[in-house]
Amino acid sequence: MLTRVVRPNLLRVMASAKRAFSRLPSTVVPSNYAIHLHPDLEKFTFAGKETISVEVKEAVKEIKLNCLDIEISSASYRSQESASVQAKWTYNKDDELVTLSFAESLRPGPGSLSIDFTGELNDKMKGFYRSKYKSPEGEDRFAAVTQFEPTDARRAFPCWDEPAVKATFDVTLVAPKNRVALSNMDVVEEKDCDSNLKEIRFSRTPIMSTYLLAFVVGEYDYVEDKTSNGVLVRVYTPVGKKEQGRFALEVTLKSLPFYKDYFGIAYPLNKMDLIAISDFAAGAMENWGLVTYRETCLLIDPENSSSMTKQRVAIVVAHELAHQWFGNLVTMEWWTHLWLNEGFASFMEYLVVDKYFPEYRIWDQFVAQDTARALELDALRSSHAIEVPVGHPSEIDEIFDLISYSKGASVIRMLHNWIGDKAFRTGLNHYLEKFSYKNAFTEDLWNSLEWASDKPVERVMRTWTEKMGFPVLTVSEKKEGNTRILEFSQSKFSADGASSDDSYHWLIPVSLSCASKPEEVRAEFLIEEKTKSVKIENVASTDWIKVNPGQFGFYRVKYSSEMLSSLLPGIKSQTLPARDRLGLTSDLFALARAGVSGSVDYLRLVECFSNEEDFNVMSDIGNSLSTFRILLSNIDLDGAFHPFAVKVFEKLGDKLGWDAKEGEGHVDALLRSLVIGKLGYYGHQKTVEEAKERVLDHAKETRVLPADLRVPAYITSLAHGDEAMFDALLGVFRKATLQEERMRVARCLGCVRDPSLIEKTLKFSLSDEVRAQDTVFVITSCCGTKSGRELTWKFLQENFPLLHDRYEGGFLLSRLIKETCQHFASEEKAQEIEAFFKANPAPAAERNVLQACENVRLNAAWIKRDGEAIRDWLTKEK
Incomplete structure (x- = not known):
C-alpha cells in the first residue's frame, strides 16, 4: 500500500513488480537537453548529437541512462572547472540502459554530457519511426514521426526516460527543404544547410518529461486560427485534405479557453499543433504543443464522416488537450x-x-x-x-x-x-x-x-x-406508512458470483431518488459499514425508490424482488429517467451473467423495454444481447436467439426507417445506425434486402449511402452475403481515400459467415493493403461466430511470431490476444490457450491472457448453469 512513509523505497526499487527492476540512480540528473537530429527518409536512419546539462550530486565513475536501439559513437563529460573527459560505454538491452564509464570519478557540481549517436527510423510505431503515406499523385512516401509514451524516448536519444526526471529541451532538426518540420515549440531560426536540406531550431520547451517530447518531418497542409486568448492553433492534415481539419480546429478553439477557465490556469505555450499521422498505434498522444493523432481521430469529411466519428473526434481532441494540464503541466x-x-x-x-x-x-x-x-x-x-x-x-x-x-x-x-x-x-x-x-x-x-x-x-x-474491484449493494425495504426503512449491505461483486472476501470494504457515496420526483436526489449518505439502515420520510407507499440515480456511483445494485417489481412500471412508462433505466438493465444483466439471478429473467426483462426509444438504453441492451449471442453460438443456439433479438428492435426499426427525418439530431442518427445494424445482423428480412441493395448501389457509385448508415449496411450485407458482396466491399475499400471509410469496410469484413471468406479476411489483414495499426481490428472482427473464432485462433497461433514481433510491448498485441481468445466456452479451450502462451510468452500481455482465460471459464460456467433454461425459453418463444 502506497503511503508517503514508503515512498523512497518505491522510487528506487519496484519490489512488487514482475521483473526485478531499479529506477535510474539519482546521482546525476539532467536540467536541459540540446538535441540535434537528422532523419534520413530514404535510408530510414537518423544521426543525432546531444549536449545534456547535468548536475552531479555525488562523486561517480559512471552515469546510467536509458538507451535502446541506439548506437553511440562518442561520449564525453565536461565540468565547469575541467577539460572534457572521454567515456566508454556498455549496453544492457534487457534493462534498456547504457552505462557511461570514466577513468576518474566525476566531481559533484554542474557539467555537460555530450553524446553522438545513430539510430533506425523503425517501422514499429514507437520511438522515432517512419510512417508511410501516399502523395496526392499516388506515390509512396515516408514521414519521420515520434511516439515516446511510455518509455520510447530512449529509442531516439540516450536520456533519463522516467516521468519524474524532468528537464527543458532545445530541439534542432535537419530536414529536406520540401518537408514540414515540427516540434513541441515554435520555430526560432531556419537556415539552409545545402541545396536540399534546411536546419530548423525550435525555442526551448518548459520543464517536462521525456515522454512528452515530439518531432515530425513530412508533407502536410494545415488550417489555423487563434483562441480567444491568442494561442495559435494549427491542425495539420495530409496534403490536399486541410478542410478535414476544420472540425478539430473548432473543438480546440473551444477547449483551450474552457480548460483555462475551469482550472484557473492558462495554457502556457504560445502555439498548439494537432497533426494526423498515417501510421499510429494509439488514438492520439498529448505531446506538449504538438499532439499526434490517428487520421480517424482527427479528420472529418463533411460528406463521408459519420456522426459517431465526429463525436469521437470531439472526445479525443478534448481528451488530449486536457492532458496539457493533467499530465504535462x-x-x-x-x-x-x-x-x-x-x-x-x-x-x-x-x-x-x-x-x-x-x-x-x-x-x-x-x-x-x-x-x-x-x-x-x-x-x-x-x-x-x-x-x-x-x-x-x-x-x-x-x-x-x-x-x-x-x-x-x-x-x-x-x-x-x-x-x-x-x-x-x-x-x-x-x-x-x-x-x-x-x-x-x-x-x-x-x-x-x-x-x-x-x-x-x-x-x-x-x-x-488502492484495491481492485467494486461493491454490489444489496438493498431491501420495509414500509411503515409514508416512511421507508432501507437495509443496505455491501460485498465485492465478482463475475463468477462467488462469495466475496470479507476484507473487501469500500466507503460508498450513495444517493436515492423516488417516483414522485424522479429527476431529484431525495437522500445522500456515505455507507462506511458492511451493513447500514437508512430511514426515508414522506415517501408514498406506491412510489418506487431508485438507488444510484444518474448512475454516478461505481457499483452495482441488487434489489429485493419487491423493490425491483416496483421499478418495472417506471421502465414501461419511461417515468424512470433514461440513465436510470440504463443502469437498471446493466446491473440486472451483470447479475444474470454472474449467476446471481437467472438469464431467462433478464431476457424477460428486456421485453419490458418494448416502448424504449432512447439510444443509450438500447445500446446497452444491444451490447448485452450481443454477449448472449456470442455465448450461445458456442452451443449452436445463436440461430434460435436471433428471432428474439429481432423482436426487441423491430418496432423501433419500423418507426425509424432508413432515411433521416426533418428535425432529427445527432442522437437520432446514432439510434438509427444501431437499430438497423442489429436488425440486419440478426436476419430481419426487409432490413437485409434493403442493406444489400443499398450497398451494391453504393459500390457501383449509383447511389451514395449516407455515412451514418454505412457500418450497419456493411455489417448486414456481409453477414448475409456471398463472395460477390465481399468483393464489392473490398472494391469500396480500395477506392476510398478517406481512412475512416477504409476502416469502416475493413472492420466489417469479419462479419462474413462463410469459413472461406473468413480465411480470406484473415489473409487480407496481413496484406500490404492494411496498415499495421489496423491489422488487429480486422483480425478480431472475425471472432463473432463459432467458426470464426476457431479460424481466428488458429490464425493467431500460426502467425504469432510475426504479430508478436510487430506489436511487442504495445497495447495492440494485448487487445489482439484478449479479443481473439475470450469468447470460447470450455475448460479445454482455456487450458489450450494457457499452454500456447506458456510456450510462446508475451510478457506485456500476461494479464490479458489471464483475463481471456477467466472469461472462457466464466462462459463455460454460464452455459452449464443456464444453457438449457435459455434453450427451453427460446424454443417456447419461437
Whole structure:
C-alpha cells in the first residue's frame, strides 16, 4: 500500500513488480537537453548529437541512462572547472540502459554530457519511426514521426526516460527543404544547410518529461486560427485534405479557453499543433504543443464522416488537450499513478463536449460505454487496482487499459458528484498551482480536494484506487406508512458470483431518488459499514425508490424482488429517467451473467423495454444481447436467439426507417445506425434486402449511402452475403481515400459467415493493403461466430511470431490476444490457450491472457448453469 512513509523505497526499487527492476540512480540528473537530429527518409536512419546539462550530486565513475536501439559513437563529460573527459560505454538491452564509464570519478557540481549517436527510423510505431503515406499523385512516401509514451524516448536519444526526471529541451532538426518540420515549440531560426536540406531550431520547451517530447518531418497542409486568448492553433492534415481539419480546429478553439477557465490556469505555450499521422498505434498522444493523432481521430469529411466519428473526434481532441494540464503541466511521479493522467483526461473530455455539444447527450453515453465497460472488466479476478505497482517497461503498457481510463474517469465522476463542482474546481486549481512543472502522487490530489471540500476525500477515495474491484449493494425495504426503512449491505461483486472476501470494504457515496420526483436526489449518505439502515420520510407507499440515480456511483445494485417489481412500471412508462433505466438493465444483466439471478429473467426483462426509444438504453441492451449471442453460438443456439433479438428492435426499426427525418439530431442518427445494424445482423428480412441493395448501389457509385448508415449496411450485407458482396466491399475499400471509410469496410469484413471468406479476411489483414495499426481490428472482427473464432485462433497461433514481433510491448498485441481468445466456452479451450502462451510468452500481455482465460471459464460456467433454461425459453418463444 502506497503511503508517503514508503515512498523512497518505491522510487528506487519496484519490489512488487514482475521483473526485478531499479529506477535510474539519482546521482546525476539532467536540467536541459540540446538535441540535434537528422532523419534520413530514404535510408530510414537518423544521426543525432546531444549536449545534456547535468548536475552531479555525488562523486561517480559512471552515469546510467536509458538507451535502446541506439548506437553511440562518442561520449564525453565536461565540468565547469575541467577539460572534457572521454567515456566508454556498455549496453544492457534487457534493462534498456547504457552505462557511461570514466577513468576518474566525476566531481559533484554542474557539467555537460555530450553524446553522438545513430539510430533506425523503425517501422514499429514507437520511438522515432517512419510512417508511410501516399502523395496526392499516388506515390509512396515516408514521414519521420515520434511516439515516446511510455518509455520510447530512449529509442531516439540516450536520456533519463522516467516521468519524474524532468528537464527543458532545445530541439534542432535537419530536414529536406520540401518537408514540414515540427516540434513541441515554435520555430526560432531556419537556415539552409545545402541545396536540399534546411536546419530548423525550435525555442526551448518548459520543464517536462521525456515522454512528452515530439518531432515530425513530412508533407502536410494545415488550417489555423487563434483562441480567444491568442494561442495559435494549427491542425495539420495530409496534403490536399486541410478542410478535414476544420472540425478539430473548432473543438480546440473551444477547449483551450474552457480548460483555462475551469482550472484557473492558462495554457502556457504560445502555439498548439494537432497533426494526423498515417501510421499510429494509439488514438492520439498529448505531446506538449504538438499532439499526434490517428487520421480517424482527427479528420472529418463533411460528406463521408459519420456522426459517431465526429463525436469521437470531439472526445479525443478534448481528451488530449486536457492532458496539457493533467499530465504535462503536472505529471505523475511514476507509472503506478498513470490514472492521474488518463482518468482525469477521460473525465474532463466529457465536460467540454457536454458544454459545447449538448445534443450529443454525452454523459448518458459515458455511463453506457465507459462505466459499463469498466464494471465488466473490474468484476474479473484478473483485474487490477487503479494504482498498480509497475517497474520494467514491459509491464507499463499493460495498465493502459479500461481500469486506468474508464474506471479512473468513473470514480472521478463519482467524486465530483459527491463533493460538488465548486469544491472540485477549487481543489484542482490548488493542486495544479502547487505542482506546476513538477510531479505528483495520487494523495497529493486527494489532499487538495479534501482541503477544498472539507470532506474525507483521501479516506474515501483510497478504498477505490488502492484495491481492485467494486461493491454490489444489496438493498431491501420495509414500509411503515409514508416512511421507508432501507437495509443496505455491501460485498465485492465478482463475475463468477462467488462469495466475496470479507476484507473487501469500500466507503460508498450513495444517493436515492423516488417516483414522485424522479429527476431529484431525495437522500445522500456515505455507507462506511458492511451493513447500514437508512430511514426515508414522506415517501408514498406506491412510489418506487431508485438507488444510484444518474448512475454516478461505481457499483452495482441488487434489489429485493419487491423493490425491483416496483421499478418495472417506471421502465414501461419511461417515468424512470433514461440513465436510470440504463443502469437498471446493466446491473440486472451483470447479475444474470454472474449467476446471481437467472438469464431467462433478464431476457424477460428486456421485453419490458418494448416502448424504449432512447439510444443509450438500447445500446446497452444491444451490447448485452450481443454477449448472449456470442455465448450461445458456442452451443449452436445463436440461430434460435436471433428471432428474439429481432423482436426487441423491430418496432423501433419500423418507426425509424432508413432515411433521416426533418428535425432529427445527432442522437437520432446514432439510434438509427444501431437499430438497423442489429436488425440486419440478426436476419430481419426487409432490413437485409434493403442493406444489400443499398450497398451494391453504393459500390457501383449509383447511389451514395449516407455515412451514418454505412457500418450497419456493411455489417448486414456481409453477414448475409456471398463472395460477390465481399468483393464489392473490398472494391469500396480500395477506392476510398478517406481512412475512416477504409476502416469502416475493413472492420466489417469479419462479419462474413462463410469459413472461406473468413480465411480470406484473415489473409487480407496481413496484406500490404492494411496498415499495421489496423491489422488487429480486422483480425478480431472475425471472432463473432463459432467458426470464426476457431479460424481466428488458429490464425493467431500460426502467425504469432510475426504479430508478436510487430506489436511487442504495445497495447495492440494485448487487445489482439484478449479479443481473439475470450469468447470460447470450455475448460479445454482455456487450458489450450494457457499452454500456447506458456510456450510462446508475451510478457506485456500476461494479464490479458489471464483475463481471456477467466472469461472462457466464466462462459463455460454460464452455459452449464443456464444453457438449457435459455434453450427451453427460446424454443417456447419461437
